[in-house]
Amino acid sequence: MDILLQQIINGLTTGSVYAVVALGYTMVYGVIQLINFAHGEVVMIGAMVAFSIITSLAGSSLPPLVIVLAGVMAAVPACMVIGYLLERAAYRPLRHAPRLAPLITAIGMSIVLQHLALLAWGRNPLAFPQIIDNRVFAVGGAAISSVQIAIILLSLTMMGGLSWFVYRTRFGIAIRASAENVHVAGLMGVNADRVIAATFVIGAGLGAVAGVMYGSYYGIAHYTMGFSLGLKAFSAAVLGGIGNIAGAMLGGILLGLVEALGTGYVGDLTNLCAWPGAQGWLAAQCADGGHFVLFGSNYQDVFAFLMLILVLVFRPSGLLGERVSERA
Amino acid sequence: MTGILLEARDIGKRFGGVQALKDVSLTINSGEIYGLIGPNGAGKTTLFNVFTGLYPRDSGEVQFAGKALDLASPHAVAAAGIARTFQNIRLFANMTALENVMVGRHVRTRAGVFGAILRTRAERTEEAAIRRRADELLHYVGIADRADDLARHLSYGDQRRLEIARALATDPQLLALDEPAAGMNATETGALRDLIEGLRRDGLTVLLIEHDVKLVMGLCDRVAVLDYGEKIAEDVPEAVRANPKVIEAYLGTGAA
Amino acid sequence: MMNMAMREKLGLALIAVALVALPFVLASAGTAWVRITNFAVLFVLLSLGLNIVVGFAGLLDLGYVAFYAVGAYVYALLASPHFGLHLPFWVILPLGAAVACLAGVILGAPTLRLRGDYLAIVTLGFGEIVRIFMNNLSAPVNLTNGPKGISRIDSFQIGPVNFAGSDTFAGLVFSGPIKYYYLLMLVLLAVIVVNRRLQDSRIGRAWVAIREDEIAAKASGINTRNIKLLAFAMGASFGGIAGGMFAAIQGFVSPESFVLNESIMVLAMVVLGGMGNIWGVIAGAMLLSFVPELLRYTVEPAQRALFGKLLVDPEVLRMLVFGAALVLTMRFRPAGLWPETRHRREMNENRA
Structure with a gap:
């Protein structure tokens, strides 16, 4: 098996999910400079809602694709409503408060949503019912499943759709204008409240689909899944340049690749027995084909954070971003 | 102490495609009140922010009290003896x-x-x-x-x-005031004027950015005029007032 | 009428007597209550540490529990059968504080020049990284014993007095938790004094100045990066000390004690009590520490009585309370239930 190609395929799959979730962070941040911590939880709720619907329909005679579609169709509006309520009830009243206030509110909302989900769905993960015949295709020594293909294609479609919306429609231009300068956009007749609410709603809708994709890729959805997924997607948004829509897409894909390749190779790279010159005590450990692996694939979740920290230290504006540090 | 307190040479600063400051040079003498005027957007506050280390400059040097000023960090500028106020008051x-x-x-x-x-x-x-x-x-x-x-x-x-x-x-040698009279009524401006004159009497050097031309002309020993990021005049108030380039900058082309 | 200073002194003396008598009163209701109080005091210590970072300097640290974890693991590794080391606590506690402080500097140095909200997310990630390492550093060399954690950690020992067992003195039985209670009170007192003194110092003013307006603080000659780093390092040290005490009191540490929710809890205590106000933070920490107990004794029986079964786990309810506390405080009382004294002074003046 070609490990490199396989990891690239896996990385592209998770990366495209990260990208879609990252869009939610970056659009909101672009307009009101708020890290919407609760976005990860919205994504999680999307997955939970869809999984509930899919599970309850799994026994019916409907075709599998229709069942999955029904799940997504339920999750998207549900998340959009949550996104709207979040903005309306929690963030809007704090729009002129000191910087720390909305951030703390966002953390609070994230905890509240997560535990409400725990109340609604319980502690046990929901499993994706075996309704889809997940076919696996061989590509140049690696394997790609139909679910992976579907995730990548759907993500690309959504990213394309959002780009069209943001760059080609009137309302999209209003969003971009507000991201440049929300006050000036307001003077030009853009209704800032509507734009801000729209970024939350669109982000939540995309997030819902991303949640379903992520859940179906790993086969489960769990009330805690939003936390690390959200954190990674946020890292992706920062990597691409927060506030920048193309950046979020690029950052997501890159982060997925880094994570997959890192996880795939870190064990080999930190296996001290594979390094030349093992001596003494270490040599004894390595005898008879032994291994001395410092960091194995169980460090998977570390890569995103390390990437985040490295980006912030060396290129805080991200790959495609312009805005740097605090405004004077 | 008399002589030159601050000497800036060829300060340049660019924001994206906009040349906010173009080779600005000026000297401020110890004990004087030095005015900096110019139309809106002429680069006055930008120059201020460069002098006080808040914006990194693209080119140029500043000598302060005989030493090269480290413009990389605002706290080092304060330690060297330059203190400032802000156009839109920034208090704790x-x-x-x-x-x-x-x-x-x-x-x-x-x-x-x-x-x-x-x-x-x-x-x-x-x-x-x-x-x-x-x-x-x-x-x-x-x-x-x-x-x-x-x-x-x-x-x-x-x-x-x-x-x-x-x-x-902060025990400054140079006090830089960014539009201190903005938004003040006549009485308050009068009191401010007395305060600044008192500062000079007590031996402080003052750099004053001001929109209120009357205040500047009445108060300053020397005045520099910025227009589109360039210094177009630097002289005693009467000479600046009579300078055709200054009149043109303020009133627009053809008015002179 | 008594003058203010006299009255204040009398009040403090009364509080001191009450605090000295408290563990015996609690013990009569069950040693469990002494233990619960001890953990509440640990949270007060943590909150006071985080208050330096969030309350004074205005830096949102969401990975604070990582420093708590560092302190706890330093203690656990150096005073347990895991490595066969049994150093005395007065060596390990300062060491734990120093290591936590170092971790704070390493994390803070590259990130503190960035915007505040980036700091929040980086600290969040850092907290996770520390937990992941604790979970996985059992191979190839067993440093942390992984998810199983480290057990049989030494309790404190001062001369002949061991904090694990009971001693009888002047007819009173001093159980282990009661001894820890007094020790915690001493540490708490020291931490309060340190906090108060820092607050009213050149450094404390610089912290608040940065919180209020970083650019003005810079222009006023404050080296904001160093001063922020100092706040971060101080907060981390406090977390390290609290962590060491936690390890000794609990006798067992595992990564599970240092999850993000713990950081959020401490943050909620600081925010609800009143960021920047030492007494408010203490009150907030006490209040929220006893919420779970309160829920356990009210919500659980109430549900069983009403529905015949447990519908809502008190544990879940507790986190909902913490989350809601953050949201509602920011919305309706952004300065907390007990705001900083400066505000209060101001409000009194207005009333007069």
């Missing part, structure tokens, strides 16, 4: 007036964490001195009666004074 809103001024003493004092935790004799002496000096400065700018009020509860004019007191607390 939830600290008292007295505390605001005490913060200004930071750069001239030394007590660290361990001194504070152990309340050493040196720390207590220093703390008392900080408080005394802050009190004096509040008296000096005339708002001693508001010492224990939160900065955000002060009137606009008093906030301007408090900002000056905080700047003075």
